[in-house]
Amino acid sequence: MHVFGPFARFPLTAERAYNVAEALLEPYEAMKRQVGLERTVLVQASGYGNDNRAMLAALEQLGPRGRHLQVFASAATLAALEPVLASCAIAIVIDHMGFPDAAGGTAQPGFQAVLRLLEGGHVWVKLAGADRASRATGRLRDAIPFTRALAHAAPERLVWGSDWPHIGFHPRGQVRGDAVLPHRELDAGELLDVLIEAVADSKTLQSILVDNPARLYGFTA
Numbered sequence: 001m002h003v004f005g006p007f008a009r010f011p012l013t014a015e016r017a018y019n020v021a022e023a024l025l026e027p028y029e030a031m032k033r034q035v036g037l038e039r040t041v042l043v044q045a046s047g048y049g050n051d052n053r054a055m056l057a058a059l060e061q062l063g064p065r066g067r068h069l070q071v072f073a074s075a076a077t078l079a080a081l082e083p084v085l086a087s088c089a090i091a092i093v094i095d096h097m098g099f100p101d102a103a104g105g106t107a108q109p110g111f112q113a114v115l116r117l118l119e120g121g122h123v124w125v126k127l128a129g130a131d132r133a134s135r136a137t138g139r140l141r142d143a144i145p146f147t148r149a150l151a152h153a154a155p156e157r158l159v160w161g162s163d164w165p166h167i168g169f170h171p172r173g174q175v176r177g178d179a180v181l182p183h184r185e186l187d188a189g190e191l192l193d194v195l196i197e198a199v200a201d202s203k204t205l206q207s208i209l210v211d212n213p214a215r216l217y218g219f220t221a
Contacts, residue, residue, distance in 0.1 A: 001028050001164045002045040003058040010057070013049035017172045018181040020047060023165040025058055031164060035188045039219055041161060042068045043095065067217040070126065075099045075110025082113045091122050091216065093159070096129035097150060102142035103134075106149045118154040124216055125150050127208065128161035130194050131186055135169060140194045147198035155204045159213045160195055162188045 004012075005022030012019070032038065040062055042055050059066045070093040073081065078098050085092055098114035100106070117123040127150065130143035150158055166184040199205055213219060 001040060001162065002043055002167065003028075003054050004045060004047065004165070005054065010048070010051070010054035012047045013051060015049060016047040016175055018047060018167065018170045018175055019177075019179060020165075020167060020181050020183065023183070025061055028164055031162070031188060035192065037162070037188075038065070039213065039217075040066045041070075041159075041213070041217065042066055043070060043072065043161075044068070045167070046072075065219075067219075070095045072096070073099075075101070075108065075113075078117075079110045079113040082117060085117055085123065086120050088122065091124060092117075093124045093126055093216070095126050095161075096132060096163075097125060097127060097143070097146050099129070100133055100143075100146045102139075102146075106145055111146060111149075115149065115153050118150070118157060121157075124157045124159060124212075125154075126159050126161050127195060128163040130191055131166065131184070140190060141197070143194060144198040147195065151199050151204060151208075155199075155207055156212065157216075158208045159216060160192075160208050162191060164188065 003023060003025060004020055005024055007022055042058055044052060044055055048054060055068060059068065071085070072095045075098055078094065094114055094117070098111055100108060100111045114125060118125065127147055130140045131138055133146065134142040166186045168181040168184055170181055195208070196205065199208065
C-alpha cells in the first residue's frame with residue numbers, strides 16, 4: 001500500500017505530480033479484514049519524493065506486520081537498468097509486473113527484460129497493478145497473460161499486492177493548482193479473482209499469497 005498523511009504531520013512534496021486525499025492505515029486495515037489479508041508491504045508514494053517520514057511512521061504503527069522494499073520503474077527504464085539490476089547482490093522486488101503494456105504482448109522488450117532478470121535468482125516480481133496493463137480500458141483480465149508468463153518463469157519469486165489506495169492516472173509533470181486527484185475505485189476481491197484465474201494451481205497460489213512473501217520479507221506470524 002501507499003500511505004498518505006496525516007498531511008498536518010507529513011505534507012506532500014512541492015514537486016509532486018498530483019494532489020490526493022489522505023489515505024491512512026485505518027481504512028486500509030478495514031479493507032484487509034474484508035478480504036482476508038493480514039500483512040502489509042509499504043511502498044513509498046511518488047507524491048512524497050524522497051521524504052520517507054510518513055512511511056516510516058506507518059511502519060512503526062504496523063510493527064512486525066509491515067515491510068518495504070522494491071523498485072518502481074517504467075518498462076523502458078527496467079530494460080535500460082537490466083545489467084545493473086542483474087549484478088546486484090541483494091534481493092530486488094520489481095513492482096507492477098514491470099509495467100507491461102497489454103497492447104505490446106508478452107514479447108515487448110521491457111517485459112522480456114523482467115523475465116530474464118528472474119533467471120538470476122535474486123529478483124522478485126510483485127503481481128500488482130493489473131488495472132494499469134490496459135490504462136485505456138481498465139480491463140483487469142488484460143494482465144492475465146503477463147501474470148501467467150511470470151508464474152511460469154519463477155513462481156517461487158512472485159508476490160501479490162493490492163496497490164491500495166489506487167492513485168488516479170496523471171501526466172507526471174509537476175502539479176498546478178489545488179485540485180485533488182481522486183483515487184480510483186477498485187475492488188481488492190476482483191484483483192484477487194484475476195490472480196486466481198491466471199494461476200489456477202492451488203499450490204502456486206499458496207506460494208504467491210503466503211509462502212513467498214513470508215520468505216522474502218521475513219514474516220513469521
